[in-house]
Amino acid sequence: MKRKAEKQQSAAPVSAMSAVAARRARQQQAQAATIVKPDVVVEITTEPPSKRPRRSLEGQQITHNCEESKGRRTRSSTKQEESSPPVTRAGRPKKTLKSDQLESPSNGVVEENEDSDQEELEQEQREDDEEMAEDEVASVIGDADGYESPADTPAELQNFPLSKARLNKSNIIYADDDTMCVRIKEKTNLALLGQYDLWVKRGVVSLMGAKLHPSARVYRVYAPSTHSLPVVKCVSGVDGEAEVEIRSCKSGLIRLRDISPLYQKVWNEGNTAADKLTLKSALKNSRRTFSVLYTSADDSLKRHLRPLHLDxxxxxxxxxxxxxxxxxxxxxxxxxxxxxxxxxxxxxxxxxxxxxxxxxxxxxxxxxxxxxxxxxxxxxxxxxxxxxxxxxxxxxxxxxxxxxxxxxxxxxxxxxxxxxxxxxxxxxxxxxxxxxxxxxxxxxxxxxxxxxxxxxxxxxxxxxxxxxxxxxxxxxxxxxxxxxxxxxxxxxxxxxxxxxxxxxxxxxxxxxxQPTDFVxxxxxxxxxxxxQSYFHLSHPSGLTNPLWSGAPLSRTRPITVDYAGEKQGILGIMVLGSHISPAMLREVLEGAIVGVVAVESPNAIMATATGSTDEPVDDDNEGDIDADEDVEMGSGEQQVDGAASGSIADGILRTPEEDLPYLCVGAGTSVPLNPSASNCLGLALIRSVDVKSRKLELSTPIPSSRLHDAIEQGHELVLVRGQLDNPNWAVSEEYYSARAAERRYQKSIARGKKSSHSAVGQDKQNETLAILRERIRRASNVPWMTVVEDNSRRHREAVARREKSLWRLRKKAYPASESETDW
The missing domain is CATH 3.40.50.300 (P-loop containing nucleotide triphosphate hydrolases)
Incomplete structure (x- = not known):
């Protein structure tokens, strides 16, 4: 026994050394085989959130044996990092990102060339788009107030049935590069991804709870991958079939992917097998704004798609x-x-x-x-x-x-x-x-x-x-x-x-x-x-459906409003939630989202300050608290009673330097306007406060007709600053738009090299690229935004470890939990 123990002890260092040597060899081999160019990612620097959600598991390796010890899991994950390249959420090998091949054109249509090399280039472009979108969505915008996406989704779950109907020559009535008309048998359905207009010609179909009968009405349908896909189901029909026409539409909503990574990987990309069947008689490069999917495996981006079915x-x-x-x-x-x-x-x-x-x-x-x-x-x-x-x-x-x-x-x-x-x-x-x-x-x-x-x-x-x-x-x-x-x-x-x-x-x-198992x-x-969709939305006259603009808000003309002087356009500015010193009002307003509220009565604050007998009160448990609140509101009323004297304008303070009309009650606190005497018209983004001209620069989608109607009715306008999320998306819009413009131009150069007649010389191309890159540099040099060169998984993990030491509150990752938080 003694000899056996000595033999094991002498053999242990040899095995340990061999493991270390093997690990080093694998590491050197992986480093020699893969050289990853650092990515460019935008991080918005804001104040720490009130709650810290649990860090997403996306980007980490999947551990199948949950009963392993912590040390063994650490060694296993380290070994996987050194021996295998990063993988995506679907389990595919992650490709190296290229700075000049990151995004599709703004119009959402990728032009296909007959040359096989061009097709390969565009396929590689789409794959790079996937990885860029995944990285940027996780790093640009925080994950507060949300459930995380499960990272351990097996690859086989992607092949999920979506449509019960199958298209063939017998049920395709007609089809071209924009439209297809098909017959759907009773108790079968068809799932589509993208945007389309639906016209029911015969029979009755159900869609998202509605039963649509034959009529001249055409319905606009939006089916993004961020939500469960709606299915068109035949409820009843002539000879057991319903006839529907599905038509491509251009709403401009797809353009938002050029200014926000959250809108990337949302709509349909390549043509599916069903699309190719209905596009046989159309042009070779045709691409509709929708795609028919039989299973989730038909999706070229391999997203986790599910049909929208009811219990x-x-x-x-x-x-x-x-x-x-x-x-x-x-x-x-x-x-x-x-x-x-x-x-x-x-x-x-x-x-x-x-x-x-x-x-x-x-x-x-x-x-x-x-x-x-x-x-x-x-x-x-x-x-x-x-x-x-x-x-x-x-x-x-x-x-x-x-x-x-x-x-x-x-x-x-x-x-x-x-x-x-x-x-x-x-x-x-x-x-x-x-x-x-x-x-x-x-x-x-x-x-x-x-x-x-x-x-x-x-x-x-x-x-x-x-x-x-x-x-x-x-x-x-x-x-x-x-x-x-x-x-x-x-x-x-x-x-x-x-x-x-x-x-x-x-x-x-x-x-x-009926919660979704994957978000x-x-x-x-x-x-x-x-x-963001709200601020880029418009309803042009003469059109039945809205349109979206893909231009950053910084490149749109703002609305200027006088906040002082004879042409003063707003009555005052309120700040809800906490006391704000008048000297800090400008810093609180610039870059903030405010509510535009029409005050219908001069006693709007007085009515709110006096309280109401209709408030919900629990006499058994909350009686003391409600009594204290009544005392506080009563004391506030006493402070305002002499000053307000029936007019909301008497409660306005002027800031010492900017002369901003600060509407507050009592000791600087703002009581919300009485709902019975006020009406919110919409939201606005305060871009800047021009102290010299006493003007506010605003961006708002509120129609001018609504503002004019409120003013003609004698209503005063008040801007209310609440506790809404900071508009980080507005800060980074110009940066993403500049990057998209550069990538589109580089793709046009690549297409020009394939053709025999390139109209643009090399000097002109270099000059244009220099201008586009200068635009990117200027867009990245703005307050509250930092461009991070390294967005690798290790970098994100290091940042998460630093943040974890500050915030201990974590959200549960499943909606069926008994409690909302886990300490």
């Missing part, structure tokens, strides 16, 4: 709720990421289905009212608002495809209130007052449209004080139904809601949550996409 209980519940017709008043609530917005969108489309008539002869001619109480992820408005919308037709697409209803033929926002935050918990009293004012507006709407149903979308703020507000709304809104989107409880939430419903004598339906964008990133 059977969801379908049954929507059918039962729609039977109430004009008497429907339903509140949809539940925990975060449970499918509330999806269910509300489906129910809204189902109610607005333009069917000629139902079985009992009911025809919906009054539209549908949509009360959106979720300021974090609103459906038809930018973040930070609660509003009441009157809709007349279904909408097909996620919120960032309809961020505003201004000048829309299918609906309008009747009234909105600026909360100034993504969660109502910042000021529950103001939130409750705004809700009651919107309900009064709905009652006024019923005098003109007595059969107009109502759908109320409540946020995921369902715990603690949010539960108290929800139960109070159930008791006071005069609802007909309550829908709770989780069968897993918890009991401490379901029981109070059920008791409130029983007290109001209305039924409560509990449905299973490519976090909640914060979707908010950034929506508000």
């Amino acid at each position: 059977k209980k969801w379908s049954a519940s929507m059918k039962a709720l729609s039977q109430r017709h004009g008497q429907l008043r339903v509140l949809v609530c539940g925990p975060k990421a449970s499918g509330k917005s999806t269910f509300s969108r489906y129910l809204l489309n189902h109610v607005l289905s333009p069917a000629p008539e139902t079985e009992n002869g009911y025809i919906n001619t009054d539209g549908c009212a949509f009360l959106d109480l979720d300021p974090g992820q609103p459906e038809f408005a930018p973040m930070g608002q609660v509003y009441l919308a009157h809709l007349r037709a279904p909408f097909f697409g996620p919120p960032f495809t309809h961020p505003s209803l201004d000048d829309s033929r299918d609906g309008q926002i009747l009234r909105a209130h600026h909360i100034g935050a993504t969660s109502p918990k910042e000021d529950p009293d103001h939130y409750a007052l705004a809700t009651m004012d919107l309900m009064e507006q709905y009652r006024s709407l019923l005098t003109r449209y007595p059969q107009c149903p109502l759908i109320v979308n409540y946020p995921g703020w369902i715990f603690g004080q949010g539960l108290e507000v929800a139960t109070w709304l159930i008791k006071s809104l005069g609802l007909s139904d309550v829908v709770y989107m989780s069968e897993k409880g918890p009991v401490e939430v379901v029981e109070p809601l059920n008791m409130a419903a029983n007290e109001a004598r209305i039924p409560m339906t509990i449905l299973p949550s 490519s964008r976090s909640s914060a990133q979707l908010r950034s996409m929506q508000i």
